[in-house]
Ligand SMILES: NC(=O)C1=CN([C@@H]2O[C@H](COP(=O)(O)OP(=O)(O)OC[C@H]3O[C@@H](n4cnc5c(N)ncnc54)[C@H](OP(=O)(O)O)[C@@H]3O)[C@@H](O)[C@H]2O)C=CC1
Ligand SMILES: CC(=O)C(=O)O
């Protein structure tokens with residue numbers, strides 16, 4: 001049976017990957033009068049007097065919403081809110097399993113930025129944080145910006161920032177192996193959406209100088225009638241003003257980072273890269289190139305977003321620990337310093353004597369990684 005058939009049967013058998021479990025007993029009238037009426041009125045009255053007490057008397061402190069409109073689900077595209085639910089349930093499982101964060105999947109049937117923002121603001125009181133998921137660019141940028149302005153709880157778009165953190169961590173370690181420095185290398189980011197934009201900005205913050213970003217039309221070019229986010233990206237990248245398609249600009253590149261679409265990187269393109277090429281083909285579930293092909297074409301280090309190959313570069317390594325650290329610190333925002341600290345923690349988790357071409361990034365199911373990420377984010381938040 002293929003993994004895809006097996007996964008379908010698995011989902012049918014479990015009938016949903018999450019459930020709500022009570023933390024208290026309600027098996028006699030005393031317990032019922034504490035947890036429910038009349039006792040429950042008391043915390044309500046206290047919270048009414050002082051809203052901050054919600055963190056004391058309810059689960060808000062540990063609860064986040066995983067919210068999607070279903071517009072950029074993995075690399076499947078705009079499959080709508082209902083069809084995105086299996087992914088959102090999956091993210092909730094990972095939040096709980098890897099960082100003991102209680103997460104609820106919420107899918108919104110709208111593509112309108114203001115309607116989505118208003119909906120999230122209106123339900124936000126229940127939550128200690130908002131994790132946006134699989135919302136396509138450029139709407140995702142506007143939604144995140146507006147929510148950050150309106151809410152005093154952390155808002156984090158996982159496909160942007162979780163992915164950027166993990167990519168930076170993987171790149172730091174890959175560069176140690178090939179003996180290159182981030183400020184001296186040429187990096188191609190293919191995909192100028194949520195993930196590609198945030199990856200580019202975080203790599204620039206981390207010292208990269210020469211990044212070229214491509215979308216479906218090739219190198220981001222102000223002459224291409226770019227939206228304001230791509231225009232901004234075009235201004236802070238491509239210092240040598242290269243032009244053309246991916247196949248043109250990838251020549252001589254040290255690193256390819258794909259957050260775009262299946263099979264868009266060919267063996268010939270990999271062959272045209274610099275010596276010791278690093279290829280992160282992170283589109284899910286089908287990468288820009290499969291690892292065996294990239295290897296045959298001469299890539300030295302290869303990563304994908306998938307669990308079934310070496311070097312899984314996937315935001316699962318970041319988002320549970322990031323929220324654990326942010327919730328514990330009662331952070332109101334997730335800052336660049338918190339993201340950089342998370343990337344450093346993930347990279348440092350791989351010890352020098354373990355680091356090799358097939359192990360540049362810790363395994364997703366190693367719970368110790370999330371503890372280190374949470375610690376690093378907590379410390380950065382407090383600072
Ligand atoms: N491994 C991981 O942890 C993660 C992986 N991803 C993967 O990255 C991909 C993009 O996700 P996300 O950024 O959220 O999606 P978005 O919809 O926000 O962005 C997709 C981007 O990919 C570009 N693109 C699509 N096809 C091509 C192509 N043939 N050549 C060049 N660029 C192309 C689009 O170009 P245009 O703007 O011209 O339409 C767009 O800029 C998905 O496959 C997703 O699964 C995302 C997050 C995390
Ligand atoms: C991993 C993930 O979040 C994505 O592919 O969209």
Ligand SMILES: [Mg+2]
Nearest residue numbers: 074133134159
């Ligand atoms: Mg996603």
